[in-house]
Amino acid sequence: MSQDACNGRVEILADAEAVAVAAADFLTAQAVAKQGPFVIALSGGSTPKRLYEILASSAYASRFPWDRVQLFFGDERFVPPGDESSNYHMTNLALLSKVPVPSANVHRMPTDGDPADAAARYQRELHTQYGAVTLESGRPLFDVVLLGLGENGHTASLFPRTDILQETQAWVGTCVPDDAPHTRLSLTYPAIASSRFVVFLVAGAGKADVVKAVRGGDTDLPSTHITTDGELIWMLDKAAAGTVSNG
Numbered sequence: 001m002s003q004d005a006c007n008g009r010v011e012i013l014a015d016a017e018a019v020a021v022a023a024a025d026f027l028t029a030q031a032v033a034k035q036g037p038f039v040i041a042l043s044g045g046s047t048p049k050r051l052y053e054i055l056a057s058s059a060y061a062s063r064f065p066w067d068r069v070q071l072f073f074g075d076e077r078f079v080p081p082g083d084e085s086s087n088y089h090m091t092n093l094a095l096l097s098k099v100p101v102p103s104a105n106v107h108r109m110p111t112d113g114d115p116a117d118a119a120a121r122y123q124r125e126l127h128t129q130y131g132a133v134t135l136e137s138g139r140p141l142f143d144v145v146l147l148g149l150g151e152n153g154h155t156a157s158l159f160p161r162t163d164i165l166q167e168t169q170a171w172v173g174t175c176v177p178d179d180a181p182h183t184r185l186s187l188t189y190p191a192i193a194s195s196r197f198v199v200f201l202v203a204g205a206g207k208a209d210v211v212k213a214v215r216g217g218d219t220d221l222p223s224t225h226i227t228t229d230g231e232l233i234w235m236l237d238k239a240a241a242g243t244v245s246n247g
């Protein structure tokens, strides 16, 4: 299967909490069913944060195969790991500090030195995980890539009008948004596409217009160009879905 942001399946849930619960159920079921390493690219954002808190709760944490999970990040602000705006910091507080995941299985994006060099170092870490430096069709890098959606159409740190959108080879790049703070590191389109599942988690009425535009194929929006070799799922709450329907 191969899907993109326009033709992916839509699941509409009651509210943001229901989106986070549905995502926790989905991740747990996929992780338990998989033999061997289960590789996730985590997202920043408010709905993923709630998802991480739910995964850390005893009902979920006791079922999750923490020893087999490999946790990577989809993007990161180029700030120290303890900074309030760091995705690692948020994920650590909500999840990593509360579950028995081996520290060797947590792959934080480096945010020291030169950003381009840090991106190259993270790419090498992904090469090691994958066991090759070239992506092969039929052998995905990630089991699940979690993504949010910004009101300006960005996802991960693929922001409008930035050079990383043109990247066709590298797996990780840098991004300097003109409409948001911080230099970022982000997975690129080809890295995200090498996945069994891409799951967008989007909640709130403020996202309804951009959800409609991405689903409608607005090519100015970075999220419209997200593809996966596997299956793409939109988990939306009713407010974010607006006029977009299930299916």
Ligand SMILES: O=C(O)[C@H](O)[C@@H](O)[C@H](O)[C@H](O)COP(=O)(O)O
Pocket (backbone or CB within 6 Å): 043, 044, 045, 046, 047, 048, 074, 075, 076, 087, 147, 148, 149, 150, 154, 155, 156, 157, 201, 202, 203
């Ligand atoms: O680090 C981040 O903030 C993200 O990776 C970013 O892409 C986010 O997912 C969207 O901006 C949506 O964020 P919300 O879900 O909080 O609106």
